[in-house]
Amino acid sequence: MDSLKPLSSKPTTEILTALRKERGLLGPFVQLTKPRLSMMSVASAVFGYFSAAPQERDTMLFLSLLAGTALAAGGAAALNQWMEIKEDGMMRRTADRPLPAGDIKPLHALFVGLMTSMAGLSILALGTNLPTMLLTLGVLFFYLALYTPLKKSSPLATEVGAISGALPPLLGYVAATGSVLAGSLNGWLLFAILFAWQMPHFMAISWMYREDYHDAGFRMLADEDNGANRVGRKSLLYTIALVALTFVPAFNPTNGTSGWYLWLNGLLSAYLLHQAYRFLSHKKKDASARSLFYATILYLPVFMILFALDRYI
DSSP states (O other): OOOOOOOSSSHHHHHHHHHHHHHHTTTTHHHHTTTHHHHHHHHHHHHHHTTOSSSSHHHHHHHHHHHHHHHHHHHHHHHHHHHHHHHHHTTTTTTTTTTTTTSSHHHHHHHHHHHHHHHHHHHHHHOOOOOOOOHHHHIIIIIIIIIHHHHHTTTHHHHHHHHHHHHHHHHHHHHHHHSSTHHHHHHHHHHHHHHHHHEEEEEHHHHHHHHHHHTTTTOGGGGGGHHHHHHHHHHHHHHHHHHHHHGGGGGGGOOOOOOOHHHHHHHHHHHHHHHHHHHHHOOOOOHHHHHHHHHHHHHHHHHHHHHHHTTTO
């Protein structure tokens, strides 16, 4: 299977030894926080903040949102890896992470995860507002207490994990408005859009790495009976829901949307729908899964820019 080619012909021990030399002292701790994934949470929170179109922008509040979200997300990533040391060591794409590779001791990872998460929550409580901090605490709860252990027992873990992944835009919105209820339609709409987006994104990943997940003991829909069709159908259904949600603002009698947003979002939506349909119908599932994965990666930042700009122009 071309998506799961061996990383190298060298023995695993040689690869890990070479990686340790390149990382240095701080490298493993940086990797422990999954900086790219954490920055995606920060970008989503910024998207939510600017989508609220605050009349008065508080620089300290905005900086606190950035720092608090980054630290909380990094702490959650560290704690997740601490909880899944054994499983990460069983999968080729995660075997070189700091904990299974032996670069960081589990106790040190636990300490870093707890302290970083607590620092993030404290900054959000002091620098933004209490609702934003409580929502972030909800992200940590869904991600660590529900999603992480549920992956071993049910394919529905993907939906549970999508809840934590969909909350950052709402965090930014609440940071700007000061309330979960103020402007609730737009704030919760962003949550719904990010929730729906994650499903085709993660369905594609689950198919691409289905053997890895199986070896680690994770229950994935791709590994169930008729898994190929089931992940394809779920991807397409959630993509249709995603597209529908992105056009909801057009029916708002107060603000509505601009014509350029409708046209550009229509083109973007057609592209993603096409890739989701190919994933369902195409016989070469590995290739179509990769195409859908990259399509979701392209879709999200472009949509965020379109949506946020439409609030201002």
